[in-house]
Amino acid sequence: MNRINNYVLNGAIALLSTAGLVACSSSDDVTDAPVNPTYDGKSVKAQFAINIATPSNGKTRMSADNTQNNNNFLGMNSIKLFPFSSDPGKDVNWTRNISLTQINDGITSDNSSKIYSNVEIPVGTNNFLFYGFGPMGETQEDKFKKGMLTTNFPSEVATAPSSISASLVPILGTENEMSTIQGYYTTYLNGIKDVNGWSTTDDISLRNAYDLFITIGSTGVRCGSANAILKTVELLYNLAIDRKTASTSTDVQTLAEAIKTAITTTSGDIQVTATARTNDATHYDLSYSGTDDKYSFPTNLGLPEGAAQLEYGESGFSYKNTPTIGASGSILNVYGLTYPSSIAYTANTRAKASTEIFEATEWPKTVSDWDDTSKWPSTSSWTNEVVASTRSVALVNNINYSVASLKTTVKCNEASLEDNRANVINDGNPANQTISVPSEGFKVTGVLVGGQPNKVDWQFLDNGSERSAVIYDKDLTNIVAESGTESAANYTLVFDNWKNNETQDDVLMAIELENNSESDFYGVDGIILKGQKFYLVAKLVVSSAGTSSITWPDDDYRYPKKDITRVFMQDYTTTAKLNINSLKNAYSTIPDLRSVELQLGLSVDLEWKTGLTYDVNID
Numbered sequence: 001m002n003r004i005n006n007y008v009l010n011g012a013i014a015l016l017s018t019a020g021l022v023a024c025s026s027s028d029d030v031t032d033a034p035v036n037p038t039y040d041g042k043s044v045k046a047q048f049a050i051n052i053a054t055p056s057n058g059k060t061r062m063s064a065d066n067t068q069n070n071n072n073f074l075g076m077n078s079i080k081l082f083p084f085s086s087d088p089g090k091d092v093n094w095t096r097n098i099s100l101t102q103i104n105d106g107i108t109s110d111n112s113s114k115i116y117s118n119v120e121i122p123v124g125t126n127n128f129l130f131y132g133f134g135p136m137g138e139t140q141e142d143k144f145k146k147g148m149l150t151t152n153f154p155s156e157v158a159t160a161p162s163s164i165s166a167s168l169v170p171i172l173g174t175e176n177e178m179s180t181i182q183g184y185y186t187t188y189l190n191g192i193k194d195v196n197g198w199s200t201t202d203d204i205s206l207r208n209a210y211d212l213f214i215t216i217g218s219t220g221v222r223c224g225s226a227n228a229i230l231k232t233v234e235l236l237y238n239l240a241i242d243r244k245t246a247s248t249s250t251d252v253q254t255l256a257e258a259i260k261t262a263i264t265t266t267s268g269d270i271q272v273t274a275t276a277r278t279n280d281a282t283h284y285d286l287s288y289s290g291t292d293d294k295y296s297f298p299t300n301l302g303l304p305e306g307a308a309q310l311e312y313g314e315s316g317f318s319y320k321n322t323p324t325i326g327a328s329g330s331i332l333n334v335y336g337l338t339y340p341s342s343i344a345y346t347a348n349t350r351a352k353a354s355t356e357i358f359e360a361t362e363w364p365k366t367v368s369d370w371d372d373t374s375k376w377p378s379t380s381s382w383t384n385e386v387v388a389s390t391r392s393v394a395l396v397n398n399i400n401y402s403v404a405s406l407k408t409t410v411k412c413n414e415a416s417l418e419d420n421r422a423n424v425i426n427d428g429n430p431a432n433q434t435i436s437v438p439s440e441g442f443k444v445t446g447v448l449v450g451g452q453p454n455k456v457d458w459q460f461l462d463n464g465s466e467r468s469a470v471i472y473d474k475d476l477t478n479i480v481a482e483s484g485t486e487s488a489a490n491y492t493l494v495f496d497n498w499k500n501n502e503t504q505d506d507v508l509m510a511i512e513l514e515n516n517s518e519s520d521f522y523g524v525d526g527i528i529l530k531g532q533k534f535y536l537v538a539k540l541v542v543s544s545a546g547t548s549s550i551t552w553p554d555d556d557y558r559y560p561k562k563d564i565t566r567v568f569m570q571d572y573t574t575t576a577k578l579n580i581n582s583l584k585n586a587y588s589t590i591p592d593l594r595s596v597e598l599q600l601g602l603s604v605d606l607e608w609k610t611g612l613t614y615d616v617n618i619d
Contacts, residue, residue, distance in 0.1 A: 033355030033381065033389035043096075043120045044390055074146075074343065076132040077102040080153055083125035083386075088161045088348055088458070089558070096122055097155065121393060125386040126351050129161065129458070130399050134343025140302050143169070144475045147342030147493050164458035168338035168469045168495070171302045178301060178334075181294045182308075182319040185229060187268025190316040192233065195258045203252045205243055206259075209236060216312050217525030219330040221320050223532065223588040224310030226288070226297045230272070231529040233263045234286040237274060241282060269294070298334075304446050304472055304512050305533040306590040307334045323592060330597065332590045336468045338452070340475075341493040346402035346460060347395060348558040354392040355381045367398055397557055402460035404568035406492045407575045408447055410481040410511060412437045419521040420584040435521045435583055441480030442580075445533065446512030447473045447492050450593025451505055459560040460570055461498050467505075470593050474512075481513060481580055496560075496570040504566040507540040508593040511578060523586030535587040537598055538578055540567045 038045035079100035086092050100116055133151070137143030148169040172178060198210050213236065216222050237260055244256035263286070264272050271289035288295040298308045309320045309331060323331045358377040364370045376382075376394070386393055419433045449471040457463035473492040480487055499505050512533055515521070520529045528534045542565060550572075553559040560570070568574055591598050 035388045039388040043122045045118045045120050074134050075104045079132040082129040083122050084127040085124045088129050121386050123386055123388055126384050128395055130347040132345040136342045143339045148339040149342050161458040165455050167455045171337045172335055181297045184268040184270050186317045188270040191267040192262045195262050197255050209239055214312050219525045221309035221311050221589050222526055224308040225305040226295050228532050237263050238283045306535050309589050330591050330595055332592050336470050337472050338469050340471050340473045341403045344402045345399050347397055347399040349395045349397035352394045352396055353383050353386045353390045354379050355389045357391045400571040402570050403493050404496050404570050405573040406494055407573050408490045410444055410487045410578045412481050412483045412580045415483040418582045421522040424522040433521055435517055435519050437483045438517050441482035443514040443516055444479040444511055445514055448510040449494050450508045452495050456495055461496055461560050494568050497568045498561045498566050504542045507567040510535045510537045521583055525587055528588050535590050
């Protein structure tokens with residue numbers, strides 16, 4: 001794994017007094033230096049300097065611009081500093097919550113310091129917890145670009161680190177908005193399904209069409225997005241035209257016309273328009289009438305297309321939004337879909353204090369120089385505790401990322417891929433179809449990561465909450481699955497997935513692609529039409545090869561759960577190389593990424609190089 005410490009905050013937190021010297025210190029002092037004139041019996045005030053360094057080894061940070069992988073510092077907000085008189089891991093109390101103003105810009109490899117004035121630090125402090133966050137999105141679009149977290153920091157009262165937490169943010173705001181739109185589409189679909197005589201017709205083609213129309217895939221649902229529904233009824237509309245033209249039966253002609261009418265009649269507030277195709281005197285293209293948001297459901301709510309899960313029962317079509325207790329677990333809980341994590345920083349470190357004052361230029365400004373204490377300001381007055389005579393304070397350790405990064409690349413191993421037709425369509429033809437990979441490649445439009453903890457604690461580790469969150473990252477740019485060529489990399493910010501158990505969990509992830517080929521094809525749960533989204537699932541398995549290839553922080557660095565290998569480790573990058581070998585196990589809806597019963601068809605070749613690297617074949 002790569003440590004993702006590009007633009008890491010060196011812990012150069014220097015408290016530089018501007019006042020003159022006064023009388024000797026109290027007996028609490030560990031030196032004979034004069035008392036800091038701001039000492040009030042409890043604290044000292046001084047300048048406070050943070051050094052933000054850019055390592056010289058190039059891109060080690062997460063994704064392109066919005067995750068600072070391009071060596072671009074995006075700023076730091078909501079900066080919190082918590083002083084302790086002993087190791088915070090012992091759950092001791094603190095007495096002060098120090099907030100620092102945000103850092104907006106001006107941080108480069110040559111100008112990496114930020115100076116604060118009059119920061120009040122309690123005497124007796126020998127440890128610090130530090131937290132900071134990159135910019136978070138306000139609009140939904142920005143939440144996908146920049147990530148989003150809900151954080152809980154207690155007010156300035158004596159409390160314990162266990163009261164600190166951070167949570168991923170669900171994409172869905174209110175259930176009512178989604179339920180209303182779903183009601184429109186189920187009314188529309190049930191109106192078509194209930195065309196008089198369709199379910200009992202003797203016309204084989206129309207009867208087969210009816211059976212397929214109400215058929216739900218092997219996973220118990222099928223895609224009910226506005227896009228998938230429109231493409232389905234367009235096929236049905238043109239089939240009805242063909243049957244009306246070909247049949248000599250008046251009953252069949254009447255039924256075919258009734259099906260066409262039901263498709264283009266406003267029902268459930270859904271209006272579909274048929275437009276004659278150019279150079280095709282017989283068939284029609286269908287489109288929704290108007291530009292209402294509901295016509296892009298569920299993407300209008302920020303959800304992936306495959307999150308719209310239709311089921312069919314005695315009362316007709318309905319939507320399935322959560323798994324049924326005791327079911328196979330193949331149905332996604334749409335309320336568990338979250339935005340990616342935002343950038344987050346933390347440090348749990350000892351303090352170093354000095355009675356001397358140092359200029360900002362004296363502090364090291366790179367990670368390597370900060371780790372080399374011989375390059376710190378030269379003085380004999382360094383101690384391990386803030387006292388009444390303290391004028392300068394520094395964090396011993398660097399400030400690093402408290403989240404992990406998933407680097408994803410995709411490619412198709414062959415120029416053509418076999419689908420799953422033989423297992424889906426029982427028409428006496430045992431052959432699967434062979435689908436040519438588009439010359440421009442299948443467009444990858446999203447990455448989903450399952451098994452994420454809903455909430456993490458003060459160390460940004462699982463605090464025992466349910467691990468049902470599924471991160472959806474759709475801020476992808478020019479990621480395509482081409483034949484034989486690895487795509488550009490996409491980066492997704494995720495939580496560390498350490499589990500309080502001897503056995504660490506494997507992780508299921510999925511990629512969302514667009515069927516921009518020239519053919520409809522069949523996946524594991526039914527047909528995937530041209531222009532429809534589909535999903536391929538990969539399993540990232542915790543390696544049994546040990547940790548010899550991971551460069552862990554040295555012994556005095558307080559890295560949480562050091563030496564325990566898991567798929568995602570904070571401040572590290574995990575690389576998943578996804579190789580598509582076939583389309584047999586493509587899903588039209590997103591399956592539950594916690595289920596052990598998914599048809600993966602994957603072989604995983606785990607490599608320990610500069611990062612935790614998975615070569616995943618998608619069969």
